[in-house]
Amino acid sequence: MNLTDRVVVITGGAGGIGSALARRFAAEGAAAVVVADLDADAARAVTDGVGPVAHAAALDVTDEEQVRALVVDTERRYGRIDLFCANAGVTTSGGVEVDDAGWDRAWRVNVLSHVYAARAVLPAMLARGGGYLLHTCSAAGVLTAVGDAAYTTTKHAAVGFAEWLSVTYRDQGLRVSALCPQGVDTPMLAEGLAAGHLGARVIAASGAVLTPDQVADSVVVGLAEERFLILPHPEVAAYALRRAEDPDGWQAGLRKLVRRLRA
Numbered sequence: 001m002n003l004t005d006r007v008v009v010i011t012g013g014a015g016g017i018g019s020a021l022a023r024r025f026a027a028e029g030a031a032a033v034v035v036a037d038l039d040a041d042a043a044r045a046v047t048d049g050v051g052p053v054a055h056a057a058a059l060d061v062t063d064e065e066q067v068r069a070l071v072v073d074t075e076r077r078y079g080r081i082d083l084f085c086a087n088a089g090v091t092t093s094g095g096v097e098v099d100d101a102g103w104d105r106a107w108r109v110n111v112l113s114h115v116y117a118a119r120a121v122l123p124a125m126l127a128r129g130g131g132y133l134l135h136t137c138s139a140a141g142v143l144t145a146v147g148d149a150a151y152t153t154t155k156h157a158a159v160g161f162a163e164w165l166s167v168t169y170r171d172q173g174l175r176v177s178a179l180c181p182q183g184v185d186t187p188m189l190a191e192g193l194a195a196g197h198l199g200a201r202v203i204a205a206s207g208a209v210l211t212p213d214q215v216a217d218s219v220v221v222g223l224a225e226e227r228f229l230i231l232p233h234p235e236v237a238a239y240a241l242r243r244a245e246d247p248d249g250w251q252a253g254l255r256k257l258v259r260r261l262r263a
């Protein structure tokens with residue numbers, strides 16, 4: 001898929017990766033870019049910067065009614081949705097001790113919101129014979145986010161759901177990509193580093209920390225190639241292969257890195 005004349009929705013569109021996608025999609029010639037975020041003021045600031053093709057919307061992705069209303073409103077305004085980017089995400093920065101409310105929030109934002117989006121957009125997309133879903137997952141969804149049990153678990157679930165959609169609906173014209181970056185220089189990672197969280201330190205020590213614009217570059221290429229896994233950090237493919245071939249060796253290497261960072 002190329003972005004020319006496309007109608008695009010981006011959840012978490014006010015954040016680091018989401019706002020970079022909005023700017024890049026507009027630069028690629030999208031007809032409309034809907035920037036939806038819990039932080040409505042920040043979403044408006046993004047659309048002010050992007051220009052007239054962009055439209056800001058307040059949205060809590062964990063509320064199915066709000067997701068459905070956003071889809072209805074976008075289809076009414078622009079006639080269709082070509083690409084829905086389920087990009088909002090949250091971390092917990094904790095392990096098994098994180099309380100149920102923390103696990104529930106991670107589950108709702110990182111996984112259930114993707115289900116709500118698919119439920120809302122699929123009928124019209126399938127009726128038109130096609131459409132595109134981009135799910136921002138994470139390298140944590142194919143590997144492990146050290147220091148964050150709920151993030152690891154829910155991002156694995158998000159990759160699983162995206163794969164299920166792709167297998168189930170590809171023959172009806174639906175295309176699905178799972179975006180799985182490692183470290184990206186956004187408020188999410190910056191806050192983790194500032195707080196000294198082990199997970200953020202492991203990410204920073206594991207490879208290049210990309211800019212959101214570099215991630216947007218990879219997304220444009222990945223969408224053009226209609227690739228399921230979009231890996232802005234190509235080394236993640238090698239890590240995933242090593243993990244699949246030798247899980248014990250892979251985990252031993254990760255534990256060694258953690259011991260080094262803790263020393």
Ligand SMILES: NC(=O)c1ccc[n+]([C@@H]2O[C@H](COP(=O)([O-])OP(=O)(O)OC[C@H]3O[C@@H](n4cnc5c(N)ncnc54)[C@H](O)[C@@H]3O)[C@@H](O)[C@H]2O)c1
Binds near residue numbers: 015
């Ligand atoms: N930064 C990284 O290193 C990194 C790496 C891999 C994957 N990711 C993923 O990329 C995506 C974007 O994250 P980012 O790094 O740009 O972080 P970010 O914190 O800059 O942006 C996340 C955005 O999501 C919004 N959001 C959170 N909860 C929401 C909700 N309930 N409803 C609507 N919007 C909500 C926030 O307001 C924020 O604008 C997330 O899914 C994240 O898990 C980030």
